[in-house]
Amino acid sequence: MEITERKLLTIVAESVLEPRLIEVVDKMGAVGYTITDARGSGSRGARSAGWTHNGNIRFEVICTGEIADRIAAHLREHYYANYAMVLFITDVGVMRPDKF
Amino acid sequence: MEITERKLLTIVAESVLEPRLIEVVDKMGAVGYTITDARGSGSRGARSAGWTHNGNIRFEVICTGEIADRIAAHLREHYYANYAMVLFITDVGVMRPDKF
Amino acid sequence: MEITERKLLTIVAESVLEPRLIEVVDKMGAVGYTITDARGSGSRGARSAGWTHNGNIRFEVICTGEIADRIAAHLREHYYANYAMVLFITDVGVMRPDKF
Amino acid sequence: MDPVIWFFLLGVLAGLMRSDLRMPKAVYELLSMVLLLTIGLKGGVELAQQPVGGLVVQVLAVASIGLVIPLAVFSAIRALSSAPRADAASLAAHYGSVSVATYAVGVSFLATRNVPVDAQLPLFLVVLEVPAIMVGIVLAKGAAARSNWGGVMHEVFLGKSIVLLIGGLLIGWLSGPEGIEPLEPLFFDLFKGVLALFLLEMGLIAANQASGLKRRATLVILTAILTPVPAAMLGIGVGHVIGLNVGGMTLLGVLAGSASYIAAPAAMRIAVPDANPSLSLSASLGITFPFNIFIGVPLYYGAAQWLAGAGA
Amino acid sequence: MDPVIWFFLLGVLAGLMRSDLRMPKAVYELLSMVLLLTIGLKGGVELAQQPVGGLVVQVLAVASIGLVIPLAVFSAIRALSSAPRADAASLAAHYGSVSVATYAVGVSFLATRNVPVDAQLPLFLVVLEVPAIMVGIVLAKGAAARSNWGGVMHEVFLGKSIVLLIGGLLIGWLSGPEGIEPLEPLFFDLFKGVLALFLLEMGLIAANQASGLKRRATLVILTAILTPVPAAMLGIGVGHVIGLNVGGMTLLGVLAGSASYIAAPAAMRIAVPDANPSLSLSASLGITFPFNIFIGVPLYYGAAQWLAGAGA
Amino acid sequence: MDPVIWFFLLGVLAGLMRSDLRMPKAVYELLSMVLLLTIGLKGGVELAQQPVGGLVVQVLAVASIGLVIPLAVFSAIRALSSAPRADAASLAAHYGSVSVATYAVGVSFLATRNVPVDAQLPLFLVVLEVPAIMVGIVLAKGAAARSNWGGVMHEVFLGKSIVLLIGGLLIGWLSGPEGIEPLEPLFFDLFKGVLALFLLEMGLIAANQASGLKRRATLVILTAILTPVPAAMLGIGVGHVIGLNVGGMTLLGVLAGSASYIAAPAAMRIAVPDANPSLSLSASLGITFPFNIFIGVPLYYGAAQWLAGAGA
Numbered sequence A, B, C: 001m002e003i004t005e006r007k008l009l010t011i012v013a014e015s016v017l018e019p020r021l022i023e024v025v026d027k028m029g030a031v032g033y034t035i036t037d038a039r040g041s042g043s044r045g046a047r048s049a050g051w052t053h054n055g056n057i058r059f060e061v062i063c064t065g066e067i068a069d070r071i072a073a074h075l076r077e078h079y080y081a082n083y084a085m086v087l088f089i090t091d092v093g094v095m096r097p098d099k100f
Numbered sequence D, E, F: 001m002d003p004v005i006w007f008f009l010l011g012v013l014a015g016l017m018r019s020d021l022r023m024p025k026a027v028y029e030l031l032s033m034v035l036l037l038t039i040g041l042k043g044g045v046e047l048a049q050q051p052v053g054g055l056v057v058q059v060l061a062v063a064s065i066g067l068v069i070p071l072a073v074f075s076a077i078r079a080l081s082s083a084p085r086a087d088a089a090s091l092a093a094h095y096g097s098v099s100v101a102t103y104a105v106g107v108s109f110l111a112t113r114n115v116p117v118d119a120q121l122p123l124f125l126v127v128l129e130v131p132a133i134m135v136g137i138v139l140a141k142g143a144a145a146r147s148n149w150g151g152v153m154h155e156v157f158l159g160k161s162i163v164l165l166i167g168g169l170l171i172g173w174l175s176g177p178e179g180i181e182p183l184e185p186l187f188f189d190l191f192k193g194v195l196a197l198f199l200l201e202m203g204l205i206a207a208n209q210a211s212g213l214k215r216r217a218t219l220v221i222l223t224a225i226l227t228p229v230p231a232a233m234l235g236i237g238v239g240h241v242i243g244l245n246v247g248g249m250t251l252l253g254v255l256a257g258s259a260s261y262i263a264a265p266a267a268m269r270i271a272v273p274d275a276n277p278s279l280s281l282s283a284s285l286g287i288t289f290p291f292n293i294f295i296g297v298p299l300y301y302g303a304a305q306w307l308a309g310a311g312a
C-alpha cells in the first residue's frame, strides 16, 4: 500500500475558539478537521470540560506541511497572547494524498 | 527504558460504523482499540456530534505495521466509497511490544 | 517557523486513575496535560464510557524525552500490574519549546 | 395551534438564524426515551382495560400498509426520475416506516380536542416501523443479495425505539391502570412538556437538514411533499375498514403519512451504503415532518371525520 | 430561608471540600434550558392576560439602566485602581448585564411570600442582557475599532439565553393561559426543583471560582461587593418611576444588581480577548451571586417596600 | 409486582439480546442525583416532624452491622475457598456496604402497601455505606499499611452519594414539610418514574455484568446468593432490638442484605488495586441486586412482619 507523508496539526484550545479555528483552517486551505471535547491544564491553569464556556477542544487537521505552517503562524500571531492554546505537529502517513 | 516501534492507526469515521470497525480490527489480529466521540468536516460535509446518528468517532489501534496495512486495505476496499472516513498512520514507541 | 522536537506521551487508562495521573505528571515535572473521555478494549476486556466508573480516559502530555521516560517508568512500576493501561510515545514538533 | 408546535418553529428559526442554541445529545436521548416509554405505557394500559378482538387481522392489515407504501414510492421515483436504485429504495423505506415524533404530535392534537383513540394504535406504531425497512433493502439489493441480513434485522428489531415501545406496551399491559399510577407524574403528566422540548430540538435539526438540501433537490422536495397525503389516506382508509374510531383512523393516517428519521436511516446506512443518506433525511426531517405537524395532522383528522361520517 | 438556597450552599460546601460531586454538562444545559423557557413562558402568559400600556417607554427606561451601570462601574474602577482598560471594561459589561439564576431566585423568593409581580419583568430581563455588553466592548476598544462587530452582535443576540427567553415569551403570549396548561407540569410545577438542582451546580462552580481568586483579589472583591447594592437601588428607583408594583421593583432591582456569568463572559472572551476572563467570573459568580441570593434579594425587597410605602 | 421492577427486567432483556438501547452517562447521573436527594429530603422532613430519641445508640447499633457483615463474609470466603486475600476483602467490603437502588426499590415496595417507615432509615443508609469499606481495606492490607489512608477516606466520605444523602437530609430537616412543598413535584412526585428509568439502566448494566462472569464463577455465584439473606436477617434483628417498626425493620434488612456497586468499587479500585474489580461487580450487580429486588425485598418484609408479630 502506498503511504504518503502529511502533517497532523493538533491544537488544544479553549472551546470558545471553535468557530474561529474552523474559519482559520478553512481560509488557510485545509479541507477538513476533527474535533473532540477535552479538558486539561497548562500555563493558564486548569480547564474543566464540565461547565459550558470553560472547557477545551482538541482540534486536528491533516494537511501539507505548508498549510500546517501557515495555520500555525496565523494562530501564533492572533491567538497565542490572549488565549489558552497549545499546538503540536506530527508526521503521519495517509493513503489518499489528494484528499489532504 | 526500552522502547519498541509500533504503528498507531487512527480512523475518523461516521459513528454508525463503530461495531463494524471493532469487528474488522479484531479479525485482522489487533488486540485492542480506543474510541473517542468526535465531530468534524471533510469531503462529505460537516458532521456534528450532537445528533444521534450523525457524529463521528475517532478510532485508534496500536499494532504492528503489517496489521495496520491489513486493516487499512480492508477499510479502503469496503468502506471508502460509501462512508465518511479518514485514516492515518503514525509511528509510536511502546514499552510492552508483546502487548500489541 | 522554528519547530522544536518534544515527546507526546499518550496514556489510555481507566478513568478512576485521573487524579493519580494528574499528580504523577505534575510531580515528574511536566507543565500541562490534556484529557479526553474514551472507551475501548484491550487485554483486560472491554471498557465502555457509558457507566460511571467503567470508562477510560485518554491522557496526553507534551514534554521532554527525559520527563516522558520518568513518567513512563513510574507508571510501569506502580500501575501496570493492576490497572487497565496502555502507553505510547510519539515525536511531535512544537513552536514554543520553553513551554514544555 | 397546539403550543408544542411553536417549540418546533422556535427551533427552526433558531437553527436558520444560526443561534448557538443546541440540545446535548444526552438530553435528546432522555427525551426520546421518555416519549417512547410514554406511548408504549399508555397503549399497554389501554389494552389492559379494553381487550381488543381480532387484533391479528388488524395487525396484518396494518403491516400491509408498510409493504404497499414503499413499493409505491419506489416505483414512482424510478418511473419518474433518474434517481439511482439505491436512493429510490432508501426513500421508499423512510416513507414506509414511521416517525414517533409525528405520532406524538398527533396524540397531542387529539388530546387537546378530547378525541378518543383506540387502544391498539401504539401497537400499530411498532408494527409499521419495520416492514418498510426490509422492503427497502430488498428493493435495493434483491432478496438474495449477500447482504448481512441477520445483522440488519437485529439492528432493526432490537433498535432502541422498538425495544422501548414494546417494553412500555408490556409493562403497561401487565401493570394495568392502578399499577401504573405512580409512574404517571413522569410519563403522563410531563408528556406535553417533554414533547415540546423534543420538538425544539427537531426544529433545530430540521433547519439544518433543510438548509443542507442541495443535491437532487427536486426529487427530495417532490417526494417529501407528494408522498404524505396519499399515504395517510391509505392509512385512514385501512383504519376505517378495520373498524377504528375517528381518533384511531387519524393516527393510523398520521403513521402512514409520516416518514422515519431514526430507524430507517440507521438501517439503510448499513444495509444500503451506496444510498445518499442526506437525501432521505432532508426529505423526511426537513420537509415531511414540518408538513405533517402543521398541515398533515389537521388534514388527516378532517379526512377521518369525513370518512367516519360518510360511513355512518 | 427559601430551601433552594440551601442547595446552593450544599454545592459550595461540596466544592470547597473537594467532593467528587459534579453535574454533567448536559444536565446543566437541560436545567438552564428549562429555567429560561419557564421564565419566558410565564411572562408571556401574563402579558397575554394583562396587556401592558406604555411598554416602549418602560423598555427604554430599563435599557438605560444597562447603559448607566457599565459606564459607572468602568469610571469607578479606572479612577480608583490601576486595572487595565480591558479588565475594567469587562467587569463593567458583566455588572451591567444580568444573571438569570439570580432572577430566578428572586422570583422564587417573591412567590414564597405571594408577592405579585408585573407581567413585563421577563421582558426587562431580555432588555437588560445586551446593552451593557456593547458598552463594555466600546469602552475597551473605542466604537471605531476594527473589531468583528457583526460576529459579536450575532453571538449576543442569538445566544441561547436570549433565544429561549424571547421564544418562551412569544409562545406564552400566543398560547395564553389555557393553551399553556398542558405544559405546566414540566415548566411550572417543576420550577423550584429544577432551580434547586441548578443552584447546586452553581454552588459547585462558585466554590471553584472563589477559590481560584488570586490575581487582583482586592479589585475583584471590592467590585463584587460594592457594585450590587447601588446598582440595585438604581433599578428599584427606575422601577418606581415607571410605575412597577413592589414585586416588579424588587425584581428590577435584582436584575440591575446581578452580574452576568454566561452571555457577558462569552462575548468578552471573543471581543475583548486581552481582558482576563477569570477576574470577571470570580467577581460575578464567586462573590456577587452568593451575595445577591443571600443578602441582596431580601434587601432589595425591603427597599422596594419602603419606596412604595414612601411614595404612597 | 411493582411496575418499576418490570423496567429492570426490560433492561436485562435488552442487554442480553444486545439491543442498542443505552442510557447516556449524563442521564444516569441525573437520575441517581435525583434519587439520592429524594431519599435524603424525605428522611430529613420526617426527622423534622418526629424527632427520634436515642438516635446515637441506634446509629452505633446500625454501624456495627457494617462491621460484622464484612468480617463474616471475609472469614467465610477465606475458609471455604482459595480466593486471594484481596478478592475476599473486596467482596466483604461490597456486601458490608449498601445499594441505594435496592433501598429505593424497598421504599417503593412499602409505599405501594402503605407500610409506614421510621424516619431515621435514610440516616442509617448513610451510616452503613462507609464502615464496611474501611474494614475491607484493613482486611486486605492490615491497618498499618502504608496505604494512602487519607485519600481513600476523603473519596469515601466526600463521594457523591454521601454528600447528596446528607445534604438532602439536612435540607429536608431545616426546611420542614411546608418548606419542602415546592420541591415535591420534582423530588417526590417523580420518584417512581425516576426509579423506573434508573432500574432500566441497572438492568442493562446487570446483563452486562452477569454475562461477563467468567473467572471464579463459583465463588462469585455462591457469595452473591448466600450472603444477602443472612445479612438481611441480621439487619432485621437489629432493627427489632432498637425498636424499629415493620417498615423500618424491612428497610434495615434490605440495606444489610444489599451490596454496594458505586462507593465500594470506586474505593477498592484505588485502595486495593490487586483485587479483581469484576468479581465484586458481577456478584453485587449481576446477581445480588436482581436477587434482592425480586426475592429479597418481599422475603425481608415477611420476616419483619413475622418478627414484629412474634415480639408482640
Ligand SMILES: Nc1ncnc2c1ncn2[C@@H]1O[C@H](COP(=O)(O)O)[C@@H](O)[C@H]1O
Binding pocket: A012, A013, A014, A039, A040, A041, A042, A043, A044, A045, A046, A047, A056, A083, A084, A085, A086, C030, C031, C032, C033, C034, C035, C060, C061, C062, C063, C099, C100
Ligand atoms: N504540556 C502539555 N501537554 C499536553 N497538553 C497541554 C500541555 N500544556 C497545555 N496543554 C493543553 O493546552 C491547554 C491550554 O494550555 P495553556 O495555554 O498552557 O493554558 C491546556 O488547558 C491543556 O489542555
Ligand SMILES: Nc1ncnc2c1ncn2[C@@H]1O[C@H](COP(=O)(O)O)[C@@H](O)[C@H]1O
Binding pocket: A030, A031, A032, A033, A034, A035, A060, A061, A062, A063, A099, A100, B012, B013, B039, B040, B041, B042, B043, B044, B045, B046, B047, B056, B083, B084, B085, B086
Ligand atoms: N483534513 C482533515 N483533517 C482532519 N480530519 C479530517 C480531515 N478530513 C476529514 N476529516 C475527518 O474525517 C471525517 C470524514 O471525512 P470525509 O470522508 O472527508 O467527509 C470528517 O467528518 C472529519 O472528522
Ligand SMILES: Nc1ncnc2c1ncn2[C@@H]1O[C@H](COP(=O)(O)O)[C@@H](O)[C@H]1O
Binding pocket: B030, B031, B032, B033, B034, B035, B060, B061, B062, B063, B099, B100, C012, C013, C039, C040, C041, C042, C043, C044, C045, C046, C047, C056, C083, C084, C085, C086
Ligand atoms: N492495541 C491497542 N490499541 C489502542 N488502544 C488500546 C490497545 N490495547 C488497549 N488499548 C486501550 O487501553 C485500555 C486498557 O488496555 P488493557 O490494559 O490492555 O485492557 C483499553 O481499554 C483500550 O482503550
Ligand code: NA
Binding pocket: D069, D094, D095, D096, D097, D098, D099, D231, D255, D256, D257, D258, D259, D260
Ligand atoms: Na409512513
Ligand code: NA
Binding pocket: E069, E094, E095, E096, E097, E098, E099, E231, E255, E256, E257, E258, E259, E260
Ligand atoms: Na446588572
Ligand code: NA
Binding pocket: F069, F094, F095, F096, F097, F098, F099, F231, F255, F256, F257, F258, F259, F260
Ligand atoms: Na449490605
